[in-house]
Amino acid sequence: MPTVQISLVREHTAALQPPRALWVPFMLGRPLGAPDDPAFQKRVLLAALQLLERAQGPVLEDFPEDAPQSTEVVEDDAAACPVSFTVQRSDATLPETVIDEIGQLQMWHELAVRRRGRTAVGVTGTPLSELVRFLGATIEGRDAARYRVDLSACDALRLACEDLKSFYFEARAAQPGGHASDAIRDWFWQETAAARLLRELQAALENNDDPLVQDFAANYLIPRQARDRDPA
Amino acid sequence: MVRLADLPEWEREHLLGKIPALPKFATRPWVAGGPLSRRRVALITTAGLHRRSDRAFTVDTRNDYRVIPGDVEAADIAMSQFSVNFDRSGFQCDVNVVFPIDRLRELAQASVIGSVADFHYSFMGAGSAVTRYEPKARELAGLLKQDGVDAVLLTPV
Numbered sequence: 499m500p501t502v503q504i505s506l507v508r509e510h511t512a513a514l515q516p517p518r519a520l521w522v523p524f525m526l527g528r529p530l531g532a533p534d535d536p537a538f539q540k541r542v543l544l545a546a547l548q549l550l551e552r553a554q555g556p557v558l559e560d561f562p563e564d565a566p567q568s569t570e571v572v573e574d575d576a577a578a579c580p581v582s583f584t585v586q587r588s589d590a591t592l593p594e595t596v597i598d599e600i601g602q603l604q605m606w607h608e609l610a611v612r613r614r615g616r617t618a619v620g621v622t623g624t625p626l627s628e629l630v631r632f633l634g635a636t637i638e639g640r641d642a643a644r645y646r647v648d649l650s651a652c653d654a655l656r657l658a659c660e661d662l663k664s665f666y667f668e669a670r671a672a673q674p675g676g677h678a679s680d681a682i683r684d685w686f687w688q689e690t691a692a693a694r695l696l697r698e699l700q701a702a703l704e705n706n707d708d709p710l711v712q713d714f715a716a717n718y719l720i721p722r723q724a725r726d727r728d729p730a
Numbered sequence: 731m732v733r734l735a736d737l738p739e740w741e742r743e744h745l746l747g748k749i750p751a752l753p754k755f756a757t758r759p760w761v762a763g764g765p766l767s768r769r770r771v772a773l774i775t776t777a778g779l780h781r782r783s784d785r786a787f788t789v790d791t792r793n794d795y796r797v798i799p800g801d802v803e804a805a806d807i808a809m810s811q812f813s814v815n816f817d818r819s820g821f822q823c824d825v826n827v828v829f830p831i832d833r834l835r836e837l838a839q840a841s842v843i844g845s846v847a848d849f850h851y852s853f854m855g856a857g858s859a860v861t862r863y864e865p866k867a868r869e870l871a872g873l874l875k876q877d878g879v880d881a882v883l884l885t886p887v
Contacts, residue, residue: 500762501884503883504883504884504885505886507734508733510752513752515758517759526817527821529885529886530828530833530885531827533819533824534823539830543833543837616804621808650790653788667818667819667822668822671822682819683819710789718857
């Protein structure tokens with residue numbers, strides 16, 4: 499079967515020597531370069547597919563363009579002022595604070611979904627408030643009933659975190675101001691109660707009896723870039 | 731950008747540290763084909779994608795694949811990739827930055843490629859040695875042939 503691949507880490511591809519590969523100088527997570535840029539994506543796609551016509555290999559070529567700088571499009575129906583979270587009740591628990599924060603972001607998330615016609619939220623099929631309560635109960639060591647009986651403890655935790663993060667990232671991207679990917683990431687991990695919840699979750703799971711849950715907490719919960727930076 | 735020289739040292743070292751564990755293949759198979767304008771192209775990603783109604787990738791299914799029908803709408807594609815060490819805002823904004831299904835359809839409409847496969851596939855490429863995917867990859871190769879595919883684009887995340 500003739501194959502060609504897009505390569506994000508050139509050194510890995512050079513070591514593996516697949517038949518045909520196009521290395522692209524894009525960030526991890528964006529093999530086609532830039533969202534909402536069909537012309538650029540098509541150039542990348544075509545450059546990769548054209549390697550299929552090479553007579554011999556292995557072939558490892560470098561895509562010559564950097565990804566264009568992305569800026570969030572501000573549309574007329576966006577509210578004028580970006581959200582800063584209002585002060586929560588001083589007696590609110592962290593899960594309650596997160597649920598309140600979600601409420602404050604809800605309008606922005608709805609705007610994001612309306613603009614994009616889709617959302618990455620929903621892999622759990624469960625309302626966010628229920629996921630937050632599940633994570634909160636896990637942190638407290640209470641016997642948290644899983645929101646879905648078909649998921650293992652590890653998968654239930656991981657997918658709950660994914661839906662929570664997707665909601666926040668999508669909501670933030672809808673706010674005016676042009677939010678590059680690293681700005682959204684830093685905002686989430688530095689400024690939100692949801693991130694504090696996830697950090698507490700990681701601490702609570704460090705010595706969990708289930709090695710898969712331990713592995714999740716150690717490797718699949720907080721990105722390496724966020725681990726190295728303490729919250730503001 | 732993933733030029734290693736542009737990354738923080740700890741990230742660079744982490745990625746370079748994976749190289750010794752990469753498999754070394756005894757053969758270098760090479761399969762040629764006709765002009766691109768006659769190729770039937772399928773996408774295979776390691777981004778952990780699936781239809782929203784399909785099962786998410788889990789610990790038990792991490793080395794398996796999911797089927798993505800060729801007529802899928804972008805809004806119907808979800809991600810349950812394990813790794814958290816990549817940007818997801820691009821995918822949240824536009825599926826095609828990870829899984830260029832619309833771009834592929836446009837190339838077919840313009841006769842740049844012959845046709846788009848009826849089925850595409852996603853693995854979840856995190857946490858497992860490369861060789862763990864071989865049984866399912868072989869199974870998938872048979873499905874691709876049944877679909878008349880003669881060109882596969884493999885995309886990472």
